[in-house]
Amino acid sequence: MDTGIVVAAVVVLIGVGTAYLLWAFVLPARRTARLRERFGEEYDHAVQEHGDTAAAEHDLAARLRERSSTDLRELTDGQRERHTRAWAEIQQGFVDDPAGAVRSARRLSGTIAADLGYPDRGESDGAFERRTKDLSVDHPGAVAGLHRAHAAVRPADVERARTEELRGLLVAYRALVSALLEGGPAREGNTPVCAAAERPAIEHTAGAEWPAGTAEQPTDEEGPASGAGPAER
Numbered sequence: 001m002d003t004g005i006v007v008a009a010v011v012v013l014i015g016v017g018t019a020y021l022l023w024a025f026v027l028p029a030r031r032t033a034r035l036r037e038r039f040g041e042e043y044d045h046a047v048q049e050h051g052d053t054a055a056a057e058h059d060l061a062a063r064l065r066e067r068s069s070t071d072l073r074e075l076t077d078g079q080r081e082r083h084t085r086a087w088a089e090i091q092q093g094f095v096d097d098p099a100g101a102v103r104s105a106r107r108l109s110g111t112i113a114a115d116l117g118y119p120d121r122g123e124s125d126g127a128f129e130r131r132t133k134d135l136s137v138d139h140p141g142a143v144a145g146l147h148r149a150h151a152a153v154r155p156a157d158v159e160r161a162r163t164e165e166l167r168g169l170l171v172a173y174r175a176l177v178s179a180l181l182e183g184g185p186a187r188e189g190n191t192p193v194c195a196a197a198e199r200p201a202i203e204h205t206a207g208a209e210w211p212a213g214t215a216e217q218p219t220d221e222e223g224p225a226s227g228a229g230p231a232e233r
Helices: 003-039 041-050 053-068 077-093 098-116 125-136 140-152 155-160 163-183
Strands: none
Touching: 003 041, 003 053, 041 053, 041 140, 053 125, 077 098, 077 163, 098 125, 098 155, 098 163, 125 140, 125 155, 140 163
């Protein structure tokens, strides 16, 4: 056989092999690294939810595609002030009606999301889970915190949950509400922030503090809840 033909065949085989290695190993690894960096702990939650890495990454990629076609807007000053007051009332009402406060916090997070331009998913448990996926693209830390809190108390079990569990849920909702009120739409090129960095200004807003002199003040991993913590599933 002609030497030139042999060399050409070897070059072709090397090229095909390199392309296969890129397709089978390098590109998937880069995709995984990008998704892990973008979603953080929410990446692990998706894998756990789907029970399969490929399915989880397909889900996360779909969230990114849908987000890219959603035009978000900033809250007006009036909307931000109204939602901040609503949160203060929810937090104050926790002592008398913990479950009711958690339900109200869930509704408020949905209202703020809709005002920002996220799809209006409704009020069902399935709709809420879909909304958390929408929000996870811009606020992965707060959504991951919500999922941690709901690992102990599912939405359907709120009425039967202990006060301590409900306290954790409300801290988680505070993180999400805070992230939405302060962050709004994510800026292109921003590195996702962790839950601790998503703590908002509602903690500094007059009337938004946890009721003084009550043993029901929620806490998070970093100490007394003067900021925002985890959230709902």
